[in-house]
Amino acid sequence: xxxxxxxxxxxxxxxxxxxxxxxxxxxxxxxxxxxxxxxxxxxxxxxxxxxxxxxxxxxxxxxxxxxxxxxxxxxxxxxxxxxxxxxxxxxxxxxxxxxxxxxxxxxxxxxxxxxxxxxxxxxxxxxxxxxxxxxxxxxxxxxxxxxxxxxxxxxxxxxxxxxxxxxx
Amino acid sequence: xxxxxxxxxxxxxxxxxxxxxxxxxxxxxxxxxxxxxxxxxxxxxxxxxxxxxxxxxxxxxxxxxxxxxxxxxxxxxxxxxxxxxxxxxxxxxxxxxxxxxxxxxxxxxxxxxxxxxxxxxxxxxxxxxxxxxxxxxxxxxxxxxxxxxxxxxxxxxxxxxxxxxxxxxxxxxxxxxxxxxxxxxxxxxxxxxxxxxxxxxxxxxxxxxxxxx
Numbered sequence: 001x002x003x004x005x006x007x008x009x010x011x012x013x014x015x016x017x018x019x020x021x022x023x024x025x026x027x028x029x030x031x032x033x034x035x036x037x038x039x040x041x042x043x044x045x046x047x048x049x050x051x052x053x054x055x056x057x058x059x060x061x062x063x064x065x066x067x068x069x070x071x072x073x074x075x076x077x078x079x080x081x082x083x084x085x086x087x088x089x090x091x092x093x094x095x096x097x098x099x100x101x102x103x104x105x106x107x108x109x110x111x112x113x114x115x116x117x118x119x120x121x122x123x124x125x126x127x128x129x130x131x132x133x134x135x136x137x138x139x140x141x142x143x144x145x146x147x148x149x150x151x152x153x154x155x156x157x158x159x160x161x162x163x164x165x166x167x168x
Numbered sequence: 169x170x171x172x173x174x175x176x177x178x179x180x181x182x183x184x185x186x187x188x189x190x191x192x193x194x195x196x197x198x199x200x201x202x203x204x205x206x207x208x209x210x211x212x213x214x215x216x217x218x219x220x221x222x223x224x225x226x227x228x229x230x231x232x233x234x235x236x237x238x239x240x241x242x243x244x245x246x247x248x249x250x251x252x253x254x255x256x257x258x259x260x261x262x263x264x265x266x267x268x269x270x271x272x273x274x275x276x277x278x279x280x281x282x283x284x285x286x287x288x289x290x291x292x293x294x295x296x297x298x299x300x301x302x303x304x305x306x307x308x309x310x311x312x313x314x315x316x317x318x319x320x321x322x323x324x325x326x327x328x329x330x331x332x333x334x335x336x337x338x339x340x341x342x343x344x345x346x347x348x349x350x351x352x353x354x355x356x357x358x359x360x361x362x363x364x365x366x367x368x369x370x371x372x373x374x375x376x377x378x379x380x381x
Contacts, residue, residue: 013179052321054189068252
């Protein structure tokens with residue numbers, strides 16, 4: 001985001017791209033609309049993030065800003081389509097904060113994985129995040145099982161070292 | 169349109185964003201509107217002929233301290249509400265400070281004036297037109313703020329509209345001082361504040377309609 005604010009088109013484009021799946025998940029969980037509706041909302045939100053990026057304060061958390069926009073767009077969408085959302089469901093909605101935290105965590109993980117060599121990152125992603133077994137991951141990547149195990153092990157070790165180094 | 173294509177077309181041209189973009193843009197909007205209000209005073213009401221003399225008197229500065237402190241607080245509130253994550257606004261109680269200060273000043277003034285003159289002091293010469301003049305002068309400034317808001321992302325539209333109305337009313341009252349010859353604190357406290365409140369109420373009414381995005 002900061003890169004985009006300073007005028008880096010590549011950073012900005014990477015940010016908007018990473019937001020699309022995040023927002024899709026956010027709206028899918030909350031609107032029960034058709035896929036077209038959800039995609040409309042996602043696009044509207046991305047346009048707003050782009051045109052109104054000047055309202056982001058660099059000292060404050062990005063996700064709070066993002067989901068405030070996403071929420072506004074959703075309320076606006078309901079108002080326009082005049083659909084009522086039964087109040088009973090509200091309690092079951094995952095709270096704004098938990099979603100923002102999860103999104104934060106996901107972005108952190110992606111950032112950390114980006115620091116690893118591609119093979120290690122892919123191995124960790126499939127076995128530890130997507131939940132495949134070592135055998136499935138090996139078949140998917142066309143590698144041996146021991147290769148996957150070694151990659152996961154080395155990758156995690158590098159990440160632990162990295163995170164501990166960053167911590168003051 | 170596919171989302172990927174949309175992102176591509178949006179990121180064709182990414183301009184850098186200034187660090188204090190909101191404040192600068194708000195100040196720009198107020199400045200443009202303020203020029204309009206000053207022109208309105210000069211053309212319709214006339215600048216008070218003794219302005220040079222009044223600049224050396226304490227009453228003009230009493231009026232300016234009141235209106236400018238309100239205006240700056242309203243400016244800060246508007247800048248907050250221009251963001252989607254506007255956060256807490258509890259500090260808005262600070263708005264009471266200039267009001268209380270002026271009220272105490274007014275009380276001292278009344279105490280040193282014979283009771284028979286109180287009514288004349290309170291109503292002055294222009295109590296019937298003062299609130300309406302302040303309200304009219306706030307219109308150009310409110311327009312300037314609406315322009316500024318076109319790039320903002322308020323999520324509490326009514327509050328944002330009220331804050332913009334308050335800011336435009338307070339800045340308008342500040343400008344109105346270059347015309348208005350009234351000198352008593354109770355006059356300012358009542359009739360200036362009434363004009364500012366009217367502007368705030370209209371802002372709150374119009375906010376949800378005009379600030380949608």
